[in-house]
Amino acid sequence: MSTVIAALDFGPVWEQRGELLKGIGTMAIVSVVSFLLAIAGGLILAAMRRSRSAPIRVVGFLLIQVMRGIALYVLLLWLFFGVAAAGGFQLEPVPTGILALALLNSAYLAEIFRAGHDAVPVGQEEAARALGLPRRTWFTRVQLPQVTHITLPAVGNVFVDIIKDTSVLSIVGVTELLRESQRWAQFYSLPFEFYTAAAAIYLLIVVLVTIAWRRLEAYSGRHLHVQQVRRPRRLLFGLGTLPNVK
Amino acid sequence: MTFRPAAAEAENPMARPTADRRTTAGSAQETLLELRQVTKSFGATQVLAPTDLEVRRGEVVCIIGPSGSGKSTLLRCVNFIAPPTTGVVSFDGTDYHPPKDHRLLPILGRAEEKRLERMRCEIGMVFQQFNVFPHLTARQNVALGLRKTRGASKAEADERALAELEKVGIADKADTYPERLSGGQKQRVAIARALALSPKLMLFDEATSALDPELVAGILQIMRDLAREGMTMLVVTHEMRFAMDVADRLIFMDEGRVVEHGTPEAFKAPAHERTRAFLQSINAAG
């Protein structure tokens, strides 16, 4: 064991800090863009599940189930190699990765939004109606702020998962942190150092994002005493014991 | 039973004749439970001021007072479910001290914990929220303690459990899960569970407060019967009529301290303004 420690050489990791930072930058951009797209997609899917038209509800349900059943890696391969081959075109790694991440996570977010919507007491809507507020005002001024607050912790978990999942994009050639680490690990033949460094960087980023998100949760809850919904962990068919409160 | 620090000393409480229920007259004078200067704090807030309390064998002592007055805390200090912060609890001739904090190495507290477990087998407790085990049938609820603390075999425990359920009138529900029981039935299971271990002392923590009004009388009747059989009982309750009828002594607590104690007779004309106000508010509500 002591020989292992003695032989550790983190010098090259430090030397390549510029390259690794570039990888972190790509990771950040991909994460944030996917996250925003996933929120938009999640809202659309949640609205579909609430639609008055039965066919739209069914389509929304099926989309959500399939998206939650499929692995990111499989979706990536399917899009990047499968669909591209079938359509006869070549896809760029970064947009494909963003698309895959956004698709999968929009399904999770849709379920979270739905649970959050259900968690707001019915009395709120009744009170808004009794006041004669238009439906639109009820939604934007009464419902939305409360749903936002309730779902914030769960949405934060999705964001963290997206950050971690960007590592999978390295497989189709997105030069994010893991891909950079891999490249230099092979270049220097120092896999232990580079992978350990990558793991540490990921951990640090996740911890920082989690702390920042907690701040956001506290800020959003400064006037409220509503219980927040924890993210239902990868649930299927609504089995994930919602609301998974902390 | 006496409260040394209490300001108002009522006339000798032991004077009340108890001929109807003392079957073991010889041991009736013997102290079963004694609390000496027991306090309880959560962090910086003291929820129980230094309290002394003595309960003799066969006695029934009722504790009354507004909610948050420390009644339940006092009860929980007796069997160390909420260990006192300072003071001594003496039960059946053995002293129990507040456990040291072995947070770093919990193993150091094992011996003391074992002692407390043995003590708790001798003290039955009935809770406001029943706390029956929802994953066990009524019979299994009663049998669990017998098997784990009395070393009874499964057959013995089952048989005894059925007998105990019979006594509280729900033998027919022996194999029912608590989900399918009414509040009154759950509380009967909880009482049977406590009595099955033949405790020397029974603690009742607002045993009827969570019950629908029509179910209260049944539980109170069980408690009356127990008292008549000579069970030593420490009862936290809001049922004043029950307290006046059954108790040998009453204690009124407010804001974490004993304000007044005495016989039910003495409580008809309380010495303290606060006691009077409390009794009035209860009577007005009832």
Place this chain on the structure above:
Amino acid sequence: MSRVPVGAFDLHIVSEHSGALLHGLLLTVEIAALGFAVTALVGLPLALGQMSASPLLRMPASACVGVARGVPLLIFIYWVYYAAAERNLFSLQAFVAGVLSLGLTGAGYMAEIYRTALISVPGGQREAAAAIGLSRRAAFDRVVLPQALRTAVPPAMNLFVMLLKGAALLSVIGVADMFYEAKLVAVDEFRPFELYSAAAVLIVIVTLIAASAAGLAERWLSRGYR
């Protein structure tokens, strides 16, 4: 890559290689199941450690959970398979490395599931167990844990589904699972769309079955119980 017009989905290719795909699928399920077993075993002590009053237990347990949840699975896989072997820490077959990586990352989630479930058992249950003189061990084994496990089953099944999907990643270290087979054939036959579609459909079917099983288990466990 060959140019195949959309719509010309060649099912024949898929059926021809269905044996290899199904064999790979079995391996995927097997790895996920073994990983889940590791998860279930390691998760409980981690959860108990996190809930311990003693900082000597709490801090290392929390650190383990933090690492397991903060580091991406793929990096775990590379780390366990390449990096550790390169340093002579240990050298594992791809299969074992896969099970371990899945199990250890999953353990972080499982610890949280156990912890939430244990917390959800009302305090009155512990009090009642203590009041009838049960030892802490007996109270935990007979009263708290059985109730907590019921709460833990649905999220644990979801974790299993997550592991199933995670197992797909193991083809990167050469585990001959379904995706590995699909990739081989896809490259071989220039039929990536068919093969990856088939693999995707199969994994969705398996996860849906697992999810339905979770539903059944939940209903079965909550018989006569609230």
